Amino acid sequence: MSVTRSEVPRRASEGSGQRAASVIVNVIDVLRCFTVEAPLQGVTEIAAQVGLHKSSVSRILATLEGEAIVERDEASRKFRLGLGLIAVAGPLLANLDVRRVSLPMLQELSAEIGETVALVVWDGTEAVTVEQVASTQNIKHTAPLGTRYASALNSSVQVFLADLPPERARELVESGPSALPPGAGVGTQEVVGRLDRVRERGYAVNQGDTFAEEVGICAPVRDHRGQVVAGLLMAAPFYRVGPDRADELGARVAAVARQISARLGAPPGPPASD
Incomplete structure (x- = not known):
């Protein structure tokens, strides 16, 4: 079965879009692990909850930490939500x-x-x-x-x-x-x-x-x-x-x-x- 030139970039774009959506969903799933009842979360705990490999969770957390969306608790070295999340939500909260x-x-x-x-x-x-x-x-x-x-x-x-x-x-x-x-x-x-x-x-x-x-x-x-x-x-x-x-x-x-x-x-x- 032949594939025309116009179809190739469209299909590649669809695959890229699906991968991007999957990454976003994974990030959201990680953030949802932080709750009022369990504000501190470790990599292993999060990985078990979201069904991702620990290396994937570590990469997500490292990116979020760089944006101050999460931060490390000094005592436990686990992660918690950071003040950067408030900055993101600020416009919504204000309105x-x-x-x-x-x-x-x-x-x-x-x-x-x-x-x-x-x-x-x-x-x-x-x-x-x-x-x-x-x-x-x-x-x-x-x-x-x-x-x-x-x-x-x-x-x-x-x-x-x-x-x-x-x-x-x-x-x-x-x-x-x-x-x-x-x-x-x-x-x-x-x-x-x-x-x-x-x-x-x-x-x-x-x-x-x-x-x-x-x-x-x-x-x-x-x-x-x-x-x-x-x-x-x-x-x-x-x-x-x-x-x-x-x-x-x-x-x-x-x-x-x-x-x-x-x-x-x-x-x-x-x-x-x-």
């Missing part, structure tokens, strides 16, 4: 819009629980509503985009205060924009205790503390650095959310907040206590 990422999950959560769900961000002293999916029920609680919450009794504010250094949080509660209003019936020490509870269980509850007819539940959303960049807020009429349902909804809101955080690249944290 991850928490509002865009969160919206589908807000819609699903609102449909599931039948209540209004919103996303709030922190401007340094107040929580600001930047996204909202309203409940379809006739009686519901909603707020215009841009609504600000300052009081430390708001669940959305407590989520951000709980992530601040304790002295800064206390300062805001005592004399800053989050200061308790006159006649609040709640003192600074009680609010500080609530912030401890937020850290323990992973969500804050405002059971009619700011408005007698409303319950607010908020959980932190974290980014790839583990920092709180938003709060997932649920608002509902008081008569529909008693203490038992508040705990149930709080756990659900916190779970969805963790899902959003995972989409943003947040490192897994310890499970919240009940």
Whole structure:
């Protein structure tokens, strides 16, 4: 069977492309061996996981080390992911819009629980509503985009205060924009205790503390650095959310907040206590 001149380079190109694709797949497979549970990996361990000869794995790691994608651990001489990987992922991380990422999950959560769900961000002293999916029920609680919450009794504010250094949080509660209003019936020490509870269980509850007819539940959303960049807020009429349902909804809101955080690249944290 004869082969024309035009067919030869095309077939050679196909073979070259397949080999290049195979090399790329091998590199990706090697990188996927580094996990949260097993951040340190040796050549032999990686070779066993990806099914490559140790010499091939060594060559891949040497190239990745030269680009700072992986680095050696001084104590074990094994490899771990390097800071060069952050530089590669930087543009993606910078363009991850928490509002865009969160919206589908807000819609699903609102449909599931039948209540209004919103996303709030922190401007340094107040929580600001930047996204909202309203409940379809006739009686519901909603707020215009841009609504600000300052009081430390708001669940959305407590989520951000709980992530601040304790002295800064206390300062805001005592004399800053989050200061308790006159006649609040709640003192600074009680609010500080609530912030401890937020850290323990992973969500804050405002059971009619700011408005007698409303319950607010908020959980932190974290980014790839583990920092709180938003709060997932649920608002509902008081008569529909008693203490038992508040705990149930709080756990659900916190779970969805963790899902959003995972989409943003947040490192897994310890499970919240009940």
